[in-house]
Amino acid sequence: MERQGPAVLIVGGGPAGLTARALLARWGVRTLLVEKHRELSPFPRSRLVNVCSMEIYRRLGLAGRIAARAFAPEYGRVRFRDTLDGPDVATAAMAGVQAPVPESPVTGVVTSQHRLEPTVLGAADAPVRFGTELVGPAEESGGVVALLADHGRGTETRVRARYVLAADGAHSTVRRLLGIGTGGPGALGDFTTVVFDADLGRWCARQPAGVYFTAHGSFLPLYPEGGWAWSGPTPEDPALTGAVAAGR
Known part of the structure; x- marks a missing residue:
């Protein structure tokens, strides 16, 4: 089944994907975020929100809430x-x-990633599908048709979007599916x-x-x-x- 989709399909529900979702919503761009895990990560993971990121969160009205729960x-x-x-x-x-x-109006903060993510998730009212994985992107005229697998329901759907934004980390599914390699020492x-x-x-x-x-x-x-x-x-x-x- 193919569904008419958003302007931007965001793959990955970590800080990068959630922040992109909040920014695009602020600018009036329709998005859909898919995350293959069933929920936000319960683990601390990343520890530092740097100055550049806090400047972005300040524009989104989130900097005070993030700093209040930080060290x-x-x-x-x-x-x-x-x-x-x-x-x-x-x-x-x-x-x-x-x-x-x-030169910056803000300072960075030391906080755990799983304290940051719920705050950024709540900054937009755009749809999010947890437990859903991109398994097949196909470029077509004017956009992309993405095959999405819902692991909870055991179903697959096709969603049409103008763009796909890969925010799924170092082991990116999008990069692997598109055959994009990496450099450096590994x-x-x-x-x-x-x-x-x-x-x-x-x-x-x-x-x-x-x-x-x-x-x-x-x-x-x-x-x-x-x-x-x-x-x-x-x-x-x-x-x-x-x-x-x-x-x-």
């Missing part, structure tokens, strides 16, 4: 230590956060992230940071009210991850 500016710093409770070997301010950009390694609750404030409360790089992996405070993530190279035996995170 204070003094967390806009990285610290390098042998261990989490050791002294700094080196430290640096994150550009645009603890080191403001004088994957640099495999990393594991562990999200956990613990009271680590006694080791870092007086020296806040958005990231603590240590010899045992990176420690990241997740929310102003608590929560942490540890990230490090994935060991050959995944069962060792907990021991590595604990510094044993």
Whole structure:
């Protein structure tokens, strides 16, 4: 079945796709966003909303709400230590956060991606289909016909759009379907992230940071009210991850 579609079909429901949807809605452009996952990601993932992005969110009226749930500016710093409770070997301010950009009316913020996305999702009243994947784009005169698979219903539909906007990340389905390659060195390694609750404030409360790089992996405070993530190279035996995170 083929349906008359939007002017722009957005593929990918991360920050880039959601922001594009909000901007296009502001400009009166009809969109449809499809995301192959069934919901927004529940994981922290990206940690920094930079100055350029906050300028865009300021125009959308979202900057205040995003900053209200983010860390204070003094967390806009990285610290390098042998261990989490050791002294700094080196430290640096994150550009645009603890080191403001004088030419900009805003500063960047340290916040978790899954706190940003619901705010941006709510900034537009354009349709979104979760659990729906682009499986076949076909260019035609004046636009694109996209084959969409609804994984929840087990159905496929064809939607006609003027443009397709690929916002589906490093492992882009759109790029793969169109045979578009990549350059550069490729994957640099495999990393594991562990999200956990613990009271680590006694080791870092007086020296806040958005990231603590240590010899045992990176420690990241997740929310102003608590929560942490540890990230490090994935060991050959995944069962060792907990021991590595604990510094044993």
